[in-house]
Amino acid sequence: MESAEILSEHQLKATGCRIGILDLMIESGNALSENEIREKLESSFDRTTFYRSFKTLDEHGIIHKIVVDSQVVKYELDKSITNRKQHAHFYCKVCDAVQCIDVAEIPEVVVPKHYKIYEVELVLKGKCDKCSEMKSTRVQ
């Protein structure tokens, strides 16, 4: 699925920034931060523009915001685009990398009456393989 197509399906204008973000995400297949996206994108846009684009794309369910820590925010394509099933996110506290982890299943959660759930996020925090090897590394 092409970026322009995704946008038009949602009646969103195919602007440079949105196309850039989506192309990069489709290509990378991974959760990316604003910084990573801004650095990897050939054309440059203002940070404000990125934030506004993320917000719009998120509101339309095209991407999702994954907050692993106050200052570690990633964005990821919706599974309707990637064909990936629901998964958890592993956050390495040492190198700050975020990666998707398949989970047997994320449990059905029972919330009190009249509560509505829009998103379920399972975040695992720890140390990735590379950082586990380095014995000297301290967590936190």
Add this chain to the structure above:
Amino acid sequence: MESAEILSEHQLKATGCRIGILDLMIESGNALSENEIREKLESSFDRTTFYRSFKTLDEHGIIHKIVVDSQVVKYELDKSITNRKQHAHFYCKVCDAVQCIDVAEIPEVVVPKHYKIYEVELVLKGKCDKCSEMKSTRVQ
């Protein structure tokens, strides 16, 4: 369990700010933000001091940092102190309230070899009962 006792068990000095934070958390039994804690505490401390106290308490596993959104961070006592079992956190996108939700079980997650998990966080984002009633309210 008293605050001073908890601190001494971890060889941490029983300072006013730490005692204040722990007392408040024990009393409230809920996840609290830095702002909530600062407002509710009779004695006042610098924000810097709160952040440093949270960090120390977190590093010692006495409290946990729950990040529901970039600017919505809460702190909660470890379950060894509250005797509460593992639970999820429901975040209302409208009123920003966070509340603990019992879950049947948080699944065992299989991570790749050599990965180490220190924390598992299940965050549910949606609309609480009060905010669901208000039809005019927009999410996000």
Add this chain to the structure above:
DNA sequence: GTTCTTGCAAAATATTTGCAAGACG
């Protein structure tokens, strides 16, 4: 008394908002 903690000032970051100029359909 020694070591750890606090307060203050200041910096670093992230994120949001208003408004005029520009791009999209």
Add this chain to the structure above:
DNA sequence: CGTCTTGCAAATATTTTGCAAGAAC
């Protein structure tokens, strides 16, 4: 051309750091 998007400047907010003064043990 009308509407939505962008860039810029600036405001808000959070979080971190250095350093000297003060508290805990």
